[in-house]
Amino acid sequence: MNLKQFLIRKLMLFFTLSTLITVAMYVLGTVFDPKASFGYEGFLSPLIYAGACVIPSLVTWSKRELKPRELLLRELLQFLLTEAVVLGLAFRSDVIDTSRSAVVLGIAGSVLVIYLLVFLISWAANSAEAREADRELQNFQRLHGVELCVPDNTAQEN
Amino acid sequence: MDVKIKQIGAGDPELVIICCREVTEEVREIAAFVRSREGSLSGSRDEKQYEVPVSELYYIESVDGKTFLYTKEQVYETSYRIYELESLLRSKHFLRVSKSMLLNLMKIRSIQPALNGRLSALLQSGEEVIISRSYVKDLKSALKGE
Numbered sequence: 001m002n003l004k005q006f007l008i009r010k011l012m013l014f015f016t017l018s019t020l021i022t023v024a025m026y027v028l029g030t031v032f033d034p035k036a037s038f039g040y041e042g043f044l045s046p047l048i049y050a051g052a053c054v055i056p057s058l059v060t061w062s063k064r065e066l067k068p069r070e071l072l073l074r075e076l077l078q079f080l081l082t083e084a085v086v087l088g089l090a091f092r093s094d095v096i097d098t099s100r101s102a103v104v105l106g107i108a109g110s111v112l113v114i115y116l117l118v119f120l121i122s123w124a125a126n127s128a129e130a131r132e133a134d135r136e137l138q139n140f141q142r143l144h145g146v147e148l149c150v151p152d153n154t155a156q157e158n
Numbered sequence: 159m160d161v162k163i164k165q166i167g168a169g170d171p172e173l174v175i176i177c178c179r180e181v182t183e184e185v186r187e188i189a190a191f192v193r194s195r196e197g198s199l200s201g202s203r204d205e206k207q208y209e210v211p212v213s214e215l216y217y218i219e220s221v222d223g224k225t226f227l228y229t230k231e232q233v234y235e236t237s238y239r240i241y242e243l244e245s246l247l248r249s250k251h252f253l254r255v256s257k258s259m260l261l262n263l264m265k266i267r268s269i270q271p272a273l274n275g276r277l278s279a280l281l282q283s284g285e286e287v288i289i290s291r292s293y294v295k296d297l298k299s300a301l302k303g304e
Contacts, residue, residue: 063258071273126271134269136301
């Protein structure tokens with residue numbers, strides 16, 4: 001993946017996160033602080049959190065093609081950094097009551113849920129693409145299979 | 159001359175048999191055509207030189223400036239560069255799937271999703287290789303015959 005494709009994917013991630021964070025804020029706010037009221041600046045919170053959450057995902061960038069194990073480790077690092085960033089922002093906020101452990105756990109849990117949802121959304125899109133490519137592959141092999149017959153199936157030593 | 163195509167099991171060796179009363183020029187031409195469709199590449203293994211049939215190759219990979227040919231069970235080193243093989247093998251159903259790899263489309267069992275928006279190809283040998291995001295478009299075009 002080149003840098004341009006990588007950044008486009010991160011932009012898509014930003015919008016997905018903005019939506020999911022808005023939902024998470026609604027759920028957490030309703031549970032922990034249902035009487036709170038906000039001004040228009042409240043609309044910016046999901047965008048700020050989404051922007052902050054995209055930054056840790058830059059650890060998955062690599063010029064070379066990462067092996068599945070390497071990518072898995074970087075995904076884990078991304079998740080831990082995201083938790084740190086979101087909790088860091090929450091602790092600095094005057095609006096969020098981080099003295100209550102239930103609130104902190106709720107925020108940490110919602111980061112995990114959002115992380116998994118983003119992963120599932122991305123996986124679902126990727127699966128659909130893989131299924132289509134697989135169908136094309138089966139057709140391709142049916143059409144071209146006859147052309148690749150092998151008269152001698154062993155490598156010949158010179 | 160009648161033409162029959164018989165489908166065989168995955169483990170059976172593929173073979174073209176020409177049944178003829180006499181080996182005529184026409185038969186020789188047909189045999190030459192079949193062989194020309196196949197081709198082979200020179201590769202070395204354990205300090206010995208081999209001619210490896212192209213149709214046996216699963217993928218070709220460049221590692222640290224060296225190029226390796228992978229068959230079901232063996233790995234051969236070749237003096238070709240990956241970009242040279244890319245143009246040489248374009249008509250033999252080989253496609254670049256990452257910066258360092260050419261994959262034989264006829265040796266893929268299935269295409270599956272992989273992490274980070276990539277695809278992976280499960281080969282008939284059971285091995286799995288990653289198809290880089292940058293080459294997915296080329297793969298789709300190749301499979302559609304474009």
